[in-house]
Amino acid sequence: MDLTPYVDNLREELAVAAEAGGDDARALAERLTAPLESATRLTLLNALSAAMGEVTRELAPGSVDVRLRGLDPEFVVTVPPAPEPVRETPEPAAEPAAAMAPPPADAGDGAMARINFRLPAHLKARAEAVAAAEGLSVNAWLVRAVSIALDGGERRAGPPGRGKESGGRGFTGWVR
Template structure:
């Protein structure tokens, strides 16, 4: 998807809005649109990425990614076999998504990337699915613990 037509449309709208202000205002609008082109492109890419992430959360066995090739953005849909324990993320009441900065050891990051690549999904989609599965697990003792507790004392 070439984003240039959208940027050109934005510049044309800015020029049209500035035209009644005279030649100086029109020149200022032109300079402003040229300097904002990179920021506007980045904002459009963020909107596409957020849309892809939201669509991914609503698809039970597919993921949508935004891939950049030069100055073009490609939307790629990947289908994966759904795992029984990995339910789709329930949409938030207001439908908004949020960004989260996650810090992890490099070795864990490498394992996450390998797991996501093995399932042909993005790291973000893989992490969303893993977190969803973790929060939807029934409450109980952590894995590996019996959940039985004995209290009291013993005499030898």
């Protein structure tokens, strides 16, 4: 965004106002406009930054940042992620218990690796909710999700007797 037209407009308005004060006022206005240009630009940048802060609050989790490129600001818009459509999936047919179990943690060479995984808060909350609904820890659920994604989209169900795929054989309630 080019701020020059706005700075020039302010300079012209100051000159018009100084005309009313005579030659001395006009000369003073001309001497002040050059040093005031940087202050004017900084004030406009502060106003734009504050405005984009308000836009960001309304756009959350998206954002709008103001970056300075040379003398002019640039707006960087981060669009919020589109909500995933809810997909109706047909009830899966009964599968043998071996096919329903998630792959063992020691599949492959048995070595485990640790990674740090940064996830937006809204996705973390959804992952926690789904993992809890399936009776899994978030870590176990993520391991299963990565395995499914890498195995070409074959979805394996959770452990037998948990979730919808149990065919109504599960029980809920309190036991003493």
